[in-house]
Structure formats: structure tokens, C-alpha cells
Amino acid sequence: MSERDWRPRYVQLAEELREKIQRGELPAGEPLPSEPELAEQTGISRTSVRNAIRQLREWGLVRAEQGRGTFVRRPKVRVKRSNVERYQWEKDRVHEPEEVRRQTGGTEHDTGLSVHDLKFHAKYQEMDAPSDLAHIFGVRSGTKLLQRTYWTSAKTEDAPLSMSRSYLVHEVVAKNPDLLSDRNEPWPGGTHHQLSTVGIEIDHITDHVVARPPSPDEADILRTESGDWVLVLRKISTSTEGKVVEVADAVYPADRTELVYNIGLKRWNQA
């Protein structure tokens, strides 16, 4: 006598399919049986079958494609971002000769893809500081900011995408008019070099990491599935004079991203 299974039928079906997928019985890329087929096989209604499939989608195991079928997703390879090393690398790059700086940008360094795999987009806009940014910069709400939006689109499928917004105090960077136009992007040497042209050196950077559901435009650019989340990294850069000079928000698809931070500790015997 086996015990009665009190779980809802759609949960039971979802679990069955999950096990089949994880045992490799339904390999990645393969379609599930169609919804009417599953309904007939299991003797439950199509609505409940759809409920089970919705569960599998929330678990990130399958992806439904309109008119084609529902397919087992291949496990996402997470792209590692080591920001401690990356930020130092970006800073060091400023004193390289221009032809070296031209060869790789931050994005290529992030993704490991070459310039040829990526399309780079940049857009500059002026805006009034909302209260949270004003507070971080230590300026009054409504102070003019330069907002720079960057996104990359990959030519190859399954490549990691990203989207970021950077904020600078307009008055600070306006000393060099070249910094105000997106026609100068991609700037060889990146933000560190841009800021160095107005006499700013960055002393330290603080990363703030949160995860949340994507906004509609983020979902669009990153091509996330329904139920996916994004990792949001707010990078706050402080100059050697102790002023916050840049705030940058980067948005990554959470299931394809791993952030790595290396932290050295003081030795006891050197205290």
C-alpha cells in the first residue's frame, strides 16, 4: 500500500518532469510532449498541464516558444565578473599609450568576447538629479547630471548581454566639452581616463549588489524569461579628494552572472 499523494496534480506532474530532465531522460534542447499530449497521457486537463509547465518555467528548466513547443533549457553558463581586479585594471590602463587603450574596452574585458562579437551602444543625456542620486553625490536635488546609457548586443546567440547607466555631475565634467558627447564613445581608456582629463583620480569604489525582477525595458534588452530576475550592481566611485564622482548602475541577467570579490585580510603577526 503506497500512501496517497496529497499534492496538487500539477505539482506532481511538474516534479515528474523535473526528475526526467535532471536524470537526462529529457535532454537539453529537446521538446517536452505537447500540452494536449501531456493532458491525455496524465489524464488531467490542459489547464493543469499548463500550470505544471509554468512551474517548470519558474524553476528555469524549460522555455516555451509560441507555435513551436516547450524545450528543455540548457544550463546557463555564468559569466564571472571579478570587480576588484577589474577596477584596478581599468585604472592602470589610463597610463598606457593610446593605441593600447584603443584595443580593448571594459565590455570586452568583462565578457571575454572580442570586439567583433559585440555591438556597442552609447547614449548621453542631461537630467536633473533625483533625490537618491543627489544624496549620494552630496548635491541638491535637481542639480544637472550627465546620464550615460551603455548597452551591448551580441551577434552570437546565448552571449551574455548587459546594460548600464552612468551618472556624472554635469558641472564637474563640463570642463572638458569632449566628455559631453556620445560621439566620442567608445572612449579609449574608459571612465578613468575621461575623468583624468578634468583632473580627477579615483581612490576607491563601492559596489552595492541587489537582485530584483527586471523592469520591462530591462527584460527587453536582456531577453530574460518571465520569472527571471536581474542582478543590479550600483558602483559608486570616490575621488582622491573624497568626493563621489560617478555612480553607475549595471544590470545583468541573474541566471548568467556570477560576481567575484577577493578580500585580503591583515596578518596577525604584522599588527
Add this chain to the structure above:
Amino acid sequence: MSERDWRPRYVQLAEELREKIQRGELPAGEPLPSEPELAEQTGISRTSVRNAIRQLREWGLVRAEQGRGTFVRRPKVRVKRSNVERYQWEKDRVHEPEEVRRQTGGTEHDTGLSVHDLKFHAKYQEMDAPSDLAHIFGVRSGTKLLQRTYWTSAKTEDAPLSMSRSYLVHEVVAKNPDLLSDRNEPWPGGTHHQLSTVGIEIDHITDHVVARPPSPDEADILRTESGDWVLVLRKISTSTEGKVVEVADAVYPADRTELVYNIGLKRWNQA
């Protein structure tokens, strides 16, 4: 003549309710109209109303409670974890006198809650190293590990919860038998002090941050909503001798957590 709205009706309803919530017309804590009520008001079926509400749940805006109603969630306050400072603090604490070490543990430091608000749980188990952990520790698969599971449950509502698993190589810590039993938890001075009793000093720590849907037991302990994700932090500690001595996985509710990393950069003029 207004244009026809081609979006599905449940999406339209979801958007309408989202706007009402964000305009404050439906304040946090208030119930939505019941499902039959919404169905009647809008003239669509209850199934479609439920679809709209599912959308709002995925957006994290509402929470459904069986038998009571569907309520507007109050925006979650994120608990900040500054691991750079925290890890150094934990290391420094080892050389404090025992009565000081006894007063606060890592958990209290994390959450800002006092000992009285939290129930602390610890469980030790032996296990054979799975291949990923074996690879990190640099030992053979199947090597005996000590697995330590910690979780806190809060007495007050809405308090941040957490759950973590720590792994040590059994042979390494067995030199001090006190380290093998969970009856000695909470250990004054934490892992740094525990390891110091077998002659180990930690030199640096690497944090690996990913986000994913919770496993069923994680969802249970953290009381996450369906559709919520968790932040998983894998902390890898390396000794002054260059060996990985501890791997610890901490799981946090993603919508209540913010991780902060402070990164100092080398000065140009000191190069």
C-alpha cells in the same frame, strides 16, 4: 478615437492595478478587491483575473494569503552586508578576551538585531566531498568533510532570516576534537577562532555571488514567496599557507538583501 488595446486583458488588468498601487491608491497592507469582485467589475472571468494577480505576484507587488485575501506588499527594506569590513572585524575579534567574544556573534553583527531577537541553530554532520567542493579544497572526491549548517529564526515579524552551510576538511579540524561537535556552538569568536586553535590563520577570502530560485528547503526556511529568488554567497577562505580551509554557502532572500563591497585602488603617484 482612442486606439484599440491589443494587449491581453489580464495584462491590462495587471497594469491598471500596478499603477493604482504605485500611485498609492492601494496602499501597502491593504487588500485588493477579491477575485470574484474584480471579475465582476472588469467583466472578465475569474481565471483571467487570477492571471493578472499572478503577474503582480511575479512583480513582487502583492502577496496572496489563503482564506484571507490578496494584499499589497510593503516595499522590503534591504539589509546591507558589508563583507570587506565584516570579515576583517571577524578576524580581529579573535584576539579579544573571551568575555568580549561571547557578547556578539557574526549573526548579530549581520542583522543589527540583538541576541534576544534571534534563535540560533547549528547542526554538524560528516559528509563525503562532492566533486565541486573537492576541487576547491584541492582534495580527492569523497574525502571526509565536516558540514556545519546554521540558521537563524527571528521572533519578530519581517526580520531578515538567513541560512548557511560551512564546509571544512575533517582531517584538518579533527586535531581539536572540540571543533567536531555542534554542542560547542555558538563558539565565541567564530570560525576564525576555531581555526586558530588548530594553527590556521586566514589570509584572504573570496566571495562568489549568484542569484537563483530557491530550493524547496530554502524557500521553507526563508519564507520566500513563489517567484522570489535568493542570493547565494559562496565564501572561500584561504589560509596564510595558501590552502583553502573553509567553503561557506550563505543563502539570503534576494528582495531583502544588499551586498556591499568596498574596493580601494592604488594611487597613481605612488606607483
Add this chain to the structure above:
DNA sequence: GAGTGGTCTAGACCACTGT
């Protein structure tokens, strides 16, 4: 017991994909 959300059915039409 009345009202809530959770599960479930047996249909229907639609938009999209492939051949």
C-alpha cells in the same frame, strides 16, 4: 457559515511556426 484564494475541468478561439 460566509468569504477568501487554490485547484480543476472541458471546452473555445487566437497567433504563431513549420511544411
Add this chain to the structure above:
DNA sequence: CAGTGGTCTAGACCACTCC
């Protein structure tokens, strides 16, 4: 064109909460 997933209806019964 047939077959897929997406939307939608009009019912039904259940488990749970609160009075």
C-alpha cells in the same frame, strides 16, 4: 495546412480564515 503555445470562459469543489 496541421500543430504548437497563449488567452479566455463559466462553471465546480476544496482548504483555509474569520466571525
